[in-house]
Amino acid sequence: MTYPVPAKQVETLYEIKKSKFIACAGFANSRESAMALLESVKQQYPDARHHCWAYVFGNPNAPSSAAMADDGEPSGTAGKPILNVLQHKDIGDIMIIVTRYFGGIKLGAGGLVRAYSAAAQQAIDALDVRQEIKLEPLSVDIDFKHEQFVRHLVEQAKGKIANCRYKSSVMIDIELPLDALDNFKKQMAPIAFKVSAKNE
Missing domain, CATH: 3.30.70.240 (Alpha-Beta Plaits)
Known part of the structure; x- marks a missing residue:
């Protein structure tokens, strides 16, 4: 039984209305490894307002675990859109963290959902995968x-x-x-x- 997993960590930048959304996608197959990845991103961008994330562990067709966090963004506008992107991709053991730098212009709830979705999608598009056995x-x-x-x-x-x-x-x-x-x-x-x- 094999399924695609991230081959290496990638980072992409999505900008809209002066806000910057830095998406980091990488391999994580446990809560511990996911939190370690989150911590490394926080250390890389310590002055960012938000580090929103989602992960899916195991075979993407039957995940063993999935979770998300909005990290201070309005409920449902960050973690859920990131998780939604992951759940529609055939990639397992993956975590995406989207770090946001506010640009001074409010995006609104709908704008945030679209921005976090776009940032996560951009990271997925840049991701190389390998087969996990x-x-x-x-x-x-x-x-x-x-x-x-x-x-x-x-x-x-x-x-x-x-x-x-x-x-x-x-x-x-x-x-x-x-x-x-x-x-x-x-x-x-x-x-x-x-x-x-x-x-x-």
Whole structure:
């Protein structure tokens, strides 16, 4: 299961009636990473009046989480338009922060909605994406002699080995693409092993 995510962070500038809307779009797949991105933008533009944002985590067709904030703008005029742009794009694990510098001319509620939407859209248009492969964590308990075989299977499946513990047997924590799980278990069938979800 793959879906597009931001390949790198981008920043764009949208200006209307002397107000500047600086949009930053980047990868975020957790509340912590999203807030870290927000903090970095705040540090970059400490004198700005507003840092409005929205994010969507996980597969864009079935997000695991979504949130937004108006950061002092009238309710519904900033975070919601940014989130609306995100929800109509096929990109997951993404956050957009729009920093506003007031230019002295009030835009009104409708004007703010249009401006924040346009700023977010501009950032999306400038964004490069890459394919994110959703990995499933598993723990495999095997005999020492099968370790290299398992490592080979994981590499073939384009998975990752997160950890390896040696006791009376070898416990390997692995991460595999969801669509490779069944084949992995079939190939493991000839050897004695125990497999369990890593979070069990």
